[in-house]
Amino acid sequence: MSVDLRSALFYSRKDIFKNRKVFIIITLSIILATANIIVINGLVDGMIGDLVDNTIQSSVGHLNIYPDDNERFIEGLGIKEQKLAALKDVEAYSPRISATGVLSNKGLSVSSTILALNPDNERKTTKLLEKLVRGTAINSNDKNAILVSSRLAEDLKLDIGDEATLAFETGVVKVYVVKGIVRTGNLDFDGSTVIMPLNEAYRQLGIDNMASIILIKLSDKSMTEIYKPMIMQNLDVNNVKTWKQETEFVSNFANSWRSTSSVISGVGLIAAAISVGIVIYINVIHKKRQIGIMKAMGTNDAFIFTVFLMEAAIFGIIGVFIGDCLGYLSIRYFEANPFLDAISQTWISARFEPQLFYIATIVSFAVTILAGVYPAIKASRVEIIKAIWGT
Amino acid sequence: MEIIKTNNLKKSYMLGKVEVKALNGVDTSIEQGEFVAIMGPSGCGKSTFLNLTGMLDIPTSGEIYIEGNDVTNMNSNKRAEYRLKYIGFIFQFFNLFNELTVMENVMFPMMLNKRPNYKERAKELLDLVGLGDRLNHLPSEISGGQQQRVTIARSLGNDPKILLADEPTGNLDTKSSIEIIELFRKLNREQGQTIVMVTHSPEIGGMADRIIHFRDGTIGN
Numbered sequence: 379m380s381v382d383l384r385s386a387l388f389y390s391r392k393d394i395f396k397n398r399k400v401f402i403i404i405t406l407s408i409i410l411a412t413a414n415i416i417v418i419n420g421l422v423d424g425m426i427g428d429l430v431d432n433t434i435q436s437s438v439g440h441l442n443i444y445p446d447d448n449e450r451f452i453e454g455l456g457i458k459e460q461k462l463a464a465l466k467d468v469e470a471y472s473p474r475i476s477a478t479g480v481l482s483n484k485g486l487s488v489s490s491t492i493l494a495l496n497p498d499n500e501r502k503t504t505k506l507l508e509k510l511v512r513g514t515a516i517n518s519n520d521k522n523a524i525l526v527s528s529r530l531a532e533d534l535k536l537d538i539g540d541e542a543t544l545a546f547e548t549g550v551v552k553v554y555v556v557k558g559i560v561r562t563g564n565l566d567f568d569g570s571t572v573i574m575p576l577n578e579a580y581r582q583l584g585i586d587n588m589a590s591i592i593l594i595k596l597s598d599k600s601m602t603e604i605y606k607p608m609i610m611q612n613l614d615v616n617n618v619k620t621w622k623q624e625t626e627f628v629s630n631f632a633n634s635w636r637s638t639s640s641v642i643s644g645v646g647l648i649a650a651a652i653s654v655g656i657v658i659y660i661n662v663i664h665k666k667r668q669i670g671i672m673k674a675m676g677t678n679d680a681f682i683f684t685v686f687l688m689e690a691a692i693f694g695i696i697g698v699f700i701g702d703c704l705g706y707l708s709i710r711y712f713e714a715n716p717f718l719d720a721i722s723q724t725w726i727s728a729r730f731e732p733q734l735f736y737i738a739t740i741v742s743f744a745v746t747i748l749a750g751v752y753p754a755i756k757a758s759r760v761e762i763i764k765a766i767w768g769t
Numbered sequence: 770m771e772i773i774k775t776n777n778l779k780k781s782y783m784l785g786k787v788e789v790k791a792l793n794g795v796d797t798s799i800e801q802g803e804f805v806a807i808m809g810p811s812g813c814g815k816s817t818f819l820n821l822t823g824m825l826d827i828p829t830s831g832e833i834y835i836e837g838n839d840v841t842n843m844n845s846n847k848r849a850e851y852r853l854k855y856i857g858f859i860f861q862f863f864n865l866f867n868e869l870t871v872m873e874n875v876m877f878p879m880m881l882n883k884r885p886n887y888k889e890r891a892k893e894l895l896d897l898v899g900l901g902d903r904l905n906h907l908p909s910e911i912s913g914g915q916q917q918r919v920t921i922a923r924s925l926g927n928d929p930k931i932l933l934a935d936e937p938t939g940n941l942d943t944k945s946s947i948e949i950i951e952l953f954r955k956l957n958r959e960q961g962q963t964i965v966m967v968t969h970s971p972e973i974g975g976m977a978d979r980i981i982h983f984r985d986g987t988i989g990n
């Protein structure tokens with residue numbers, strides 16, 4: 379005799395909805411566990427995504443030329459720029475100089491990274507100068523204007539129009555006016571960066587025609603693998619990194635965040651599954667006589683197994699579906715309304731990945747069903763005679 | 770025609786290392802359309818006999834024939850199917866599914882057997898047992914006698930050849946007991962239903978066509 383699924387479902391439904399309170403509590407635990415998987419992992423994806431985006435948008439180009447090993451600067455910048463300009467898919471490039479210095483104001487001093495760039499080139503290459511939160515950007519020929527990163531400005535109590543003293547590594551000390559304040563979302567950058575025009579850095583450091591890095595923007599970021607060797611050969615440079623290589627560091631802690639978030643969501647799910655298992659198990663123990671009667675009436679073991687597995691499935695279908703909806707809405711909410719994490723001082727937003735959704739659905743449902751297997755087996759093995767006469 | 774026949778039917782249980790002989794060689798023959806009462810002192814094997822003929826359990830030895838077919842050693846799925854189609858059970862108490870309404874209880878075995886028009890049939894059967902006005906009540910909302918009548922209606926859903934009732938009135942007051950037995954009589958007379966009923970009460974046993982007396986696991990006189 380095969381299992382009549384319709385009758386099994388009929389009985390499972392009646393049985394499961396009989397105790398509303400228990401039904402709601404158990405379903406709620408599955409809803410929360412499922413939503414939790416989506417939200418926690420969505421937040422981690424958001425954090426990782428933001429980090430990659432930030433890095434790509436403000437600190438690196440599609441391709442980045444670094445000085446040769448053991449060299450501090452790339453020499454012969456002018457010729458290299460000409461060669462870059464001649465390459466077909468090179469849309470823009472921006473040479474930068476980085477140096478160290480100490481920025482001081484009203485007796486407070488913070489050691490800082492000086493980032494010198496040509497604002498016109500930079501604008502075509504990255505979005506760094508769009509990250510101004512206050513004030514205006516610098517011009518390439520400004521002689522005493524700087525931009526200060528947001529946390530550094532806070533630490534030194536600097537505001538637009540204030541004067542700050544910058545001591546270069548060469549020993550030169552000069553007073554600059556803060557023209558704007560920049561925030562990228564990158565902790566290191568926002569904590570200690572002073573941005574000034576490239577020419578001004580050349581003057582103060584006593585150098586010319588050099589760069590610490592050249593950021594290159596291609597017309598299509600998927601072409602990096604073709605252009606990397608071409609640029610190395612044409613420009614006679616040895617250290618060129620693609621944006622993918624630049625953001626590799628993210629994947630390291632991304633992995634550790636992901637495993638942490640998996641553990642957190644796994645624990646929630648297992649707790650929910652255990653409660654499903656226990657509720658169905660107690661129900662089976664409670665119903666031994668009725669199971670015996672049902673068997674006496676002419677149902678086989680497989681039918682009884684199906685009835686109780688279906689109860690787990692009903693919990694699963696309803697809980698996972700609502701959990702998916704709740705998770706989706708929460709993710710969309712955090713996507714639109716990032717919140718400030720007090721500890722890392724970063725804005726956290728979530729990201730919706732359809733894949734995460736499928737995983738949450740499949741895993742939650744599978745685990746819930748699995749929780750019903752043992753009680754269902756227990757039920758199917760009830761012996762008619764013992765159950766009915768209680769011996 | 771002979772509907773139930775048993776040959777030297779034996780059943781023993783092991784209580785620890787002690788063998789309890791519940792049935793010790795029972796030969797019976799029950800005709801189609803008979804209303805038989807089984808009587809005898811407590812512990813003499815009446816329930817065991819009913820469970821074996823109803824294929825709820827397997828005998829230690831001997832044979833059981835239903836309509837001439839040997840059903841003694843059928844596998845458990847086959848026995849379940851046989852019970853669904855050919856046998857209706859009524860136990861002493863708590864026969865009903867308490868999360869299902871009266872109507873749903875009666876519908877359920879018919880749904881299992883994929884019987885068409887099971888709703889109409891369930892209403893008819895509940896009318897037959899005089900509970901046509903209690904369709905949507907839960908078992909807990911009706912009396913014990915009414916519950917037994919619902920059980921009888923439920924057991925009739927798939928037109929079973931045999932009704933087996935183990936002390937169906939054992940838990941009821943006299944008035945309800947009489948109602949149940951009158952219902953059995955009516956089913957037996959009007960529909961030719963074969964009924965095998967275990968009872969303690971001589972009055973109730975006396976309303977059957979024939980009484981089979983059990984004593985110490987055998988049929989006495």
Ligand SMILES: Nc1ncnc2c1ncn2[C@@H]1O[C@H](COP(=O)(O)OP(=O)(O)O)[C@@H](O)[C@H]1O
Pocket residue numbers: 763769782783784789790791810811812813814815816817818
């Ligand atoms: N599952 C069982 N295990 C052990 N002994 C049993 C079991 N079922 C019945 N018996 C014994 O078998 C004998 C017959 O029992 P039963 O058929 O229930 O008698 P009756 O229904 O006539 O009172 C009794 O001695 C009883 O104790």
Ligand SMILES: [Mg+2]
Pocket residue numbers: 815816817935
């Ligand atoms: Mg008995």
